[in-house]
Amino acid sequence: MTSDSPAPIYKAALTKYAMPFDMAAGARAPQIPDDPGIVHAVRPVHSELGIREPYYIEDTGNYRAALCGALVKVIMPNTFKTEEPEACTYCIAETLNPATDHRPILRPGGLFGMYGGDAWSPRRWFRKRVERNK
Numbered sequence: 198m199t200s201d202s203p204a205p206i207y208k209a210a211l212t213k214y215a216m217p218f219d220m221a222a223g224a225r226a227p228q229i230p231d232d233p234g235i236v237h238a239v240r241p242v243h244s245e246l247g248i249r250e251p252y253y254i255e256d257t258g259n260y261r262a263a264l265c266g267a268l269v270k271v272i273m274p275n276t277f278k279t280e281e282p283e284a285c286t287y288c289i290a291e292t293l294n295p296a297t298d299h300r301p302i303l304r305p306g307g308l309f310g311m312y313g314g315d316a317w318s319p320r321r322w323f324r325k326r327v328e329r330n331k
């Protein structure tokens with residue numbers, strides 16, 4: 198084997214979800230929208246590797262960043278596939294040239310984390326856009 202490392206697995210991710218009223222539950226519940234739009238790639242954290250249902254991020258403080266920097270609100274159980282027509286072209290480019298900012302961080306509240314670089318931030322998103330338009 199001459200490859201440097203196994204190919205990283207990225208989860209498909211959406212930037213939005215719908216909140217229809219669920220008659221059975223008697224409350225509004227997040228759902229995949231009719232027009233999910235562009236599908237982005239995210240590096241899953243350990244607990245998301247084996248999910249079987251979409252993971253809706255309803256807490257604004259927990260929004261995630263796609264590889265391209267887009268704000269992610271739904272993490273899908275399936276992996277990101279570059280050949281899908283809805284796949285984000287910027288995320289595809291990033292999967293071929295992954296950023297390496299996996300560093301240990303101390304999250305607010307004292308929790309230890311490894312994926313701090315993937316937390317969504319307006320500044321990071323802006324920086325990605327600037328890099329892209331060069």
Ligand SMILES: [Zn+2]
Pocket residue numbers: 236237238263264265266267285286287288
């Ligand atoms: Zn993207």
